Amino acid sequence: MAPVKVFGPAMSAHAARILVCLEEVGAEYEVVNVDMQAKEHKSPEHLARNPFGQIPAFQDGDIVLFESRAIAKYVLRKYSKSAGVDLLREGDLKEAAMVDVWTEVEAHTYNPALSPVVYECLIYPAMRGVPTNQKVVEESLEKLKKVLDVYEARLSKHDYLAGDFLSFADLNHFPYTHYFMGTPHASLFDAYPHVKAWWERLAARPSVKKLSAGMPLKF
Amino acid sequence: MAPVKVFGPAMSTNVARVLVCLEEVGAEYEVVNVDFDAGEHKRPEHLARNPFGQTPAFQDGELMLFESRAISRHVLRKYKTEEVNLLREGNLQESALVDVWLDVEAHQYNPAISPIIYQHYLIPMRGGTPDQKLISERMDLMKKLLDVYEARLSKFKYLAGDFASLADVSHFPYTYYFMATPYASVFDSYPSVKAWWESLMSRPAVQKVISQLPKQ
Numbered sequence: 001m002a003p004v005k006v007f008g009p010a011m012s013a014h015a016a017r018i019l020v021c022l023e024e025v026g027a028e029y030e031v032v033n034v035d036m037q038a039k040e041h042k043s044p045e046h047l048a049r050n051p052f053g054q055i056p057a058f059q060d061g062d063i064v065l066f067e068s069r070a071i072a073k074y075v076l077r078k079y080s081k082s083a084g085v086d087l088l089r090e091g092d093l094k095e096a097a098m099v100d101v102w103t104e105v106e107a108h109t110y111n112p113a114l115s116p117v118v119y120e121c122l123i124y125p126a127m128r129g130v131p132t133n134q135k136v137v138e139e140s141l142e143k144l145k146k147v148l149d150v151y152e153a154r155l156s157k158h159d160y161l162a163g164d165f166l167s168f169a170d171l172n173h174f175p176y177t178h179y180f181m182g183t184p185h186a187s188l189f190d191a192y193p194h195v196k197a198w199w200e201r202l203a204a205r206p207s208v209k210k211l212s213a214g215m216p217l218k219f
Numbered sequence: 220m221a222p223v224k225v226f227g228p229a230m231s232t233n234v235a236r237v238l239v240c241l242e243e244v245g246a247e248y249e250v251v252n253v254d255f256d257a258g259e260h261k262r263p264e265h266l267a268r269n270p271f272g273q274t275p276a277f278q279d280g281e282l283m284l285f286e287s288r289a290i291s292r293h294v295l296r297k298y299k300t301e302e303v304n305l306l307r308e309g310n311l312q313e314s315a316l317v318d319v320w321l322d323v324e325a326h327q328y329n330p331a332i333s334p335i336i337y338q339h340y341l342i343p344m345r346g347g348t349p350d351q352k353l354i355s356e357r358m359d360l361m362k363k364l365l366d367v368y369e370a371r372l373s374k375f376k377y378l379a380g381d382f383a384s385l386a387d388v389s390h391f392p393y394t395y396y397f398m399a400t401p402y403a404s405v406f407d408s409y410p411s412v413k414a415w416w417e418s419l420m421s422r423p424a425v426q427k428v429i430s431q432l433p434k435q
Contacts, residue, residue: 100292
């Protein structure tokens with residue numbers, strides 16, 4: 001069976017969302033770089049994979065997908081049984097629902113609060129040569145604190161977000177949180193001991209350690 | 220079996236997303252209003268259902284959920300039948316395409332359309348004037364998205380393929396309100412998208428939810 005292909009820079013947070021799932025199920029995969037500086041993501045070849053001209057995209061034989069969370073779920077559904085892993089819990093109504101809830105929270109609440117700090121402190125200065133917009137950082141940190149209040153309450157009751165089992169919901173937090181830890185504001189997590197412990201459990205996973213090595217915090 | 224409960228204002232777009240799914244599967248449900256003006260969404264009783272103080276929230280026996288797309292998935296998964304299968308979780312390729320286009324709705328379509336709805340409907344309700352510059356910029360983004368949707372829907376009847384799915388019905392609430400704004404005519408330039416929208420509107424589940432919405 002040919003390895004599946006993930007199209008996009010390996011250090012991209014959205015690509016990492018897929019790669020961590022591939023690592024967790026032990027699937028063979030290949031990362032095919034897409035040169036954003038050269039506008040390769042807008043080339044006809046890439047638009048055929050992702051009609052919105054974004055990264056990542058994915059190919060498994062005849063199946064071509066885009067949107068990182070949709071791709072990651074496909075990977076988990078395809079390989080979970082043979083890998084003895086169950087990160088979606090689709091066999092159990094209640095557990096599957098909790099995985100879905102906290103996956104949505106990451107997408108609609110956690111990431112919008114946290115990722116602007118990553119963009120302003122790390123990505124924009126490196127990629128666009130612009131200074132950090134402190135106002136955006138401060139507003140985002142205020143939002144993030146309120147979000148982490150809720151996470152702290154949740155994670156003081158359960159080891160992981162969907163319950164006492166690791167799931168897709170937790171793994172989705174890895175890429176941007178990893179980069180957040182490279183900003184001057186990483187110590188924010190110190191005020192949330194259960195969140196910090198949960199993050200350290202995630203960061204210690206072999207899959208996360210392996211990918212983190214390819215995601216340097218200095219751009 | 221007790222009817223499931225959906226907590227939130229019936230006219231709310233995100234509540235309507237869940238209601239369409241409940242109607243699609245024919246489940247019994249009750250809508251319990253949450254009074255935002257009275258700050259009910261920030262009180263302990265509601266925070267116990269949705270710790271972020273938002274709506275909808277949802278109760279199915281002892282199971283409490285929030286996030287409208289997660290609730291929708293649960294409803295469609297629990298009540299699915301041979302005839303009504305809007306997630307296609309038994310089929311690797313079909314379920315992936317449902318997920319792709321639901322994520323497109325959530326991460327591309329919604330950020331383009333919802334500020335237009337907010338500016339056009341909610342700002343005037345608070346005595347403000349809609350930000351035309353923002354609306355115009357969001358409309359430019361809508362057009363770029365609709366270019367892609369047109370290409371997709373000229374090949375397939377629905378977004379995930381030739382079968383209706385959560386990806387399609389998830390577009391209903393915001394698009395419904397959009398169609399009552401002066402900007403609705405943008406859809407006239409996208410015949411396949413327009414036909415797709417009209418077929419969504421003709422679904423009995425969608426018609427039922429519309430009949431329960433307060434008059435605009």
